Amino acid sequence: METKFWPVDPVNPGPEVIAAAAGIIQAGGLVAFPTETVYGLGANGLDARAVEKIFAAKGRPSDNPLILHIADMGDVFQLSSQVPLQAQVLMETFWPGPLTIVLPKRDFIPVAVTAGLPTVAIRMPNHPVALELIKKAGVPIAAPSANRSGYPSPTTARHVQDDLAGRIEAILDGGPADVGLESTVLDLTGDLPVILRPGGVTKEQLSELLGAVDIDPGLSDSGLIPRAPGMKYTHYAPKARVILLKDNGPETAKRLDGLLAENAALGRKVGLLLTAEFLAKLGDVQVDHICNLGSRRDLAGIASLLYSRLRYCDQLGLDLILTETYEEKGLGRALMNRLLKSSGYTILE
Numbered sequence: 001m002e003t004k005f006w007p008v009d010p011v012n013p014g015p016e017v018i019a020a021a022a023g024i025i026q027a028g029g030l031v032a033f034p035t036e037t038v039y040g041l042g043a044n045g046l047d048a049r050a051v052e053k054i055f056a057a058k059g060r061p062s063d064n065p066l067i068l069h070i071a072d073m074g075d076v077f078q079l080s081s082q083v084p085l086q087a088q089v090l091m092e093t094f095w096p097g098p099l100t101i102v103l104p105k106r107d108f109i110p111v112a113v114t115a116g117l118p119t120v121a122i123r124m125p126n127h128p129v130a131l132e133l134i135k136k137a138g139v140p141i142a143a144p145s146a147n148r149s150g151y152p153s154p155t156t157a158r159h160v161q162d163d164l165a166g167r168i169e170a171i172l173d174g175g176p177a178d179v180g181l182e183s184t185v186l187d188l189t190g191d192l193p194v195i196l197r198p199g200g201v202t203k204e205q206l207s208e209l210l211g212a213v214d215i216d217p218g219l220s221d222s223g224l225i226p227r228a229p230g231m232k233y234t235h236y237a238p239k240a241r242v243i244l245l246k247d248n249g250p251e252t253a254k255r256l257d258g259l260l261a262e263n264a265a266l267g268r269k270v271g272l273l274l275t276a277e278f279l280a281k282l283g284d285v286q287v288d289h290i291c292n293l294g295s296r297r298d299l300a301g302i303a304s305l306l307y308s309r310l311r312y313c314d315q316l317g318l319d320l321i322l323t324e325t326y327e328e329k330g331l332g333r334a335l336m337n338r339l340l341k342s343s344g345y346t347i348l349e
């Protein structure tokens with residue numbers, strides 16, 4: 001299959017290109033499109049056969065459910081049999097935006113979307129192209145991140161092309177995604193709201209509105225199975241090995257020197273993905289690639305760069321990526337969740 005590559009104005013998407021993409025969705029095909037978090041791979045969320053094509057194109061395990069994307073808040077009531085007041089408050093506050101809510105599903109939603117769970121994940125994305133596409137298609141769009149399963153999510157149309165060219169009908173290129181990390185997934189089916197995946201909306205923001213909010217213990221305890229099926233897989237991982245460095249003052253620079261010497265002796269190509277503050281503490285280091293992620297105080301800036309920088313390290317053919325840890329609060333929680341997974345939980349203290 002030849003994948004069409006269509007540039008689109010991210011602010012005022014042209015009606016022709018939206019109509020063409022919506023036509024593909026209605027006909028049961030796959031279209032990748034920009035959202036404010038990462039690029040999504042969309043199919044008609046009410047068409048089981050179309051949804052199955054998503055799993056085939058990505059190489060995604062079939063027990064990992066998909067998010068249904070809507071363009072009108074009211075559509076939540078059509079997809080879920082039970083929308084608690086909390087959900088409505090959240091929708092009013094954070095939609096359109098990087099928050100996905102998990103609610104009891106209605107029977108007509110295909111089993112392929114929910115992977116057989118009694119619940120469905122729903123999100124209204126904050127991107128004109130995504131919203132126009134959903135409206136024009138006239139159906140909820142099922143969309144995971146548009147990457148090959150296990151690889152870092154795509155934040156540009158070019159990333160999607162690298163992963164999925166020849167496997168999907170079209171890619172809408174609306175420029176780089178803004179947030180750069182996936183949405184927060186929040187389960188609202190229990191007594192307390194539970195974060196199943198930290199993301200663009202922080203625990204602090206949710207607690208301010210809802211009071212107590214739990215975090216799925218399966219996210220930090222490797223002995224437990226996470227409740228979002230997607231969180232149990234190897235994920236967000238480039239081909240290069242990733243090791244996280246915890247900044248412990250002058251000791252850290254010494255440790256890093258040792259690690260670099262060791263890897264140079266083995267002929268390995270090494271890259272550093274570090275903040276400006278961390279880089280400032282290093283002396284002259286001999287590595288194959290150095291990327292400055294910006295200031296530690298700008299976690300949003302770091303989040304928006306992370307995946308594309310990890311992908312770039314693979315393009316350079318690096319064997320090892322050394323990057324740093326963040327304090328687990330605010331957006332730092334989502335950053336650490338992704339970094340821990342991409343490194344296979346390897347931290348050098």
Ligand code: TXA
Pocket residue numbers: 035037038039040041064065066067098100102114117119120121123125143144145146181182183184185196197227228229230231
């Ligand atoms: O920002 C995002 O959320 C992006 C953009 C495209 O919207 N989408 C995305 O989808 O990241 P995906 O499929 O890569 O991740 C969805 C996550 C997975 O971890 C999945 O297991 C979980 O949400 N999930 C989906 N439905 C669920 C459900 N009913 N119960 C629990 N977890 C669910």
Ligand code: MG
Pocket residue numbers: 144145153
């Ligand atoms: Mg994904």
